[in-house]
Amino acid sequence: MPRSKIELRHVRYIIAAAESGSFRRAAQDLGVEQSAISRRIRDVEDEIGAQLFRRHPAGVDLTDIGKQFLNQAAPGARQIGSALDGARTVANRGRHLRIGVFGPLTMGFLSELFGAFRGDRPGVKLRFSEGSCPELIAAVRRGQLDVGVVAEASPGKGFDVTHLWAEPVYAALPDGDPLADQKALRWDDLRDRHFVVTDLPTGDFAKGYLMRNLQTSPGDLQIEQLSVTRESLMQIVAHGDGVTIAGSAHVRHGVPGITFRLIEDAVLRYGAVHPRGALNRNLERLLALAKSFSERDDAWFARQRLMRPEHRRVPHVDCHRGARGRTPDRLQ
Structure with missing residues (x-):
């Protein structure tokens, strides 16, 4: 037939x-x-x-x-x-992207990246969640997130990382602290200081990061974990009740009462974890935009107090004292 x-x-x-x-x-x-x-x-x-x-x-x-x-x-x-x-x-x-972020949306060039994506794909909604790096990677692997922005993490077999940016790590000190007179600090300068961090995922990460880099026995570490937001933590530091570490976002915006000092050779590298292989078109477009941002010239990165993702050493950064402006620490 x-x-x-x-x-x-x-x-x-x-x-x-x-x-x-x-x-x-x-x-x-x-x-x-x-x-x-x-x-x-x-x-x-x-x-x-x-x-x-x-x-x-x-x-x-x-x-x-x-x-x-x-x-x-x-x-x-x-x-x-x-x-x-x-x-x-x-x-x-599927007309939305589920994005997990380790930290605030003011990190790196995320705010600009998501703004560019919305302009390019106005019909696609971006749904954000915040979590620790291991939690975000696990959520991507389970298909609960389309992409996760993480620091210093490897996603494992079957998943890739699109490198986004690197940024120096700063010590956040109260104005008038003796270390504020130095242009840059070494980890040895901070070994005996009382650190305060939050109990948020960023605080857990900061605690582990300090323990690895201070190279002090656990009994000698002075790290206090507080049930406060990142913004409140900065006010605690400004009042002289401890010191903490911060990224470029806080330095760009400034926090009244706080002086930021570069920690030599302390760098965090951020990347977007996603499945390997064929991706949906919206995720492909977001990653393509992210790649274009990560390939901007060194002058643009320097203005943002960031580094291109392939950099391995912290460039010289001048002194930064507190200035007006705050940085939200939770996704709204």
């Missing part, structure tokens, strides 16, 4: 013509030319060897054969249409 050339659109055209009683009105309803309706219906009539419609000046009516054909074909066509609608609904749920 020769293969039929009848397609789903042929049946759709027949249903529309039967319901409207007119090829012209069917064409208007479907947004196609009337000649396309006539031609496709004629294709079906030629294949079965009989007319489906009676043509008359007022329009068209189904013949008995047309009624029989429609009674058998319409349910299948409608079922396929329903399946397509369901698939579109699921696809439309």
Whole structure:
């Protein structure tokens, strides 16, 4: 038996013509030319060897054969249409990107990156969540996040990292602290200081980072973990109740009462963890924009107090004392 050339659109055209009683009105309803309706219906009539419609000046009516054909074909066509609608609904749920971020959206060039993406893809919603680096990587691996922005982490087999930027680590000191007179600090200068960090994921990371770099026995470390926001933590430091470490975002914006000092050879590298291989188009576009930001010239990175991701050493940075401006520490 020769293969039929009848397609789903042929049946759709027949249903529309039967319901409207007119090829012209069917064409208007479907947004196609009337000649396309006539031609496709004629294709079906030629294949079965009989007319489906009676043509008359007022329009068209189904013949008995047309009624029989429609009674058998319409349910299948409608079922396929329903399946397509369901698939579109699921696809439309993908009109968002689930993004996990380790820290505030003011980090690095994230705010500018997400602004550029929204301008390029206004119909795509960005849904943010915050977590620790291990939590974000696990969520990407489980398919709960499309991408995770993490620091100093490897995602493991089957996943990739798009390198974004690197940034120096600073000591945040109260104005008037003896160490504030130095242009840059070494870890040895900070070994006996009382550190305060939050109990947020960024605070957990900061505690581990300090323990690795201070190279002091756990009993000698003075790290106090507080149930406060990052912003409140900075106020605690400004009041002289401890010191902490901070990234470039705080230095760019400044915090009243705090002096930031560069810690020599202390660098954090940030990257976007995502599945390896074929990605959805929206994620591909976000990563392409991120790559374009990461390839900006050194002068732009220096203005942002960042470094291109391939840099390995901290450049010279001048002194930064407290200035007006605050940095939110949680995603809103």
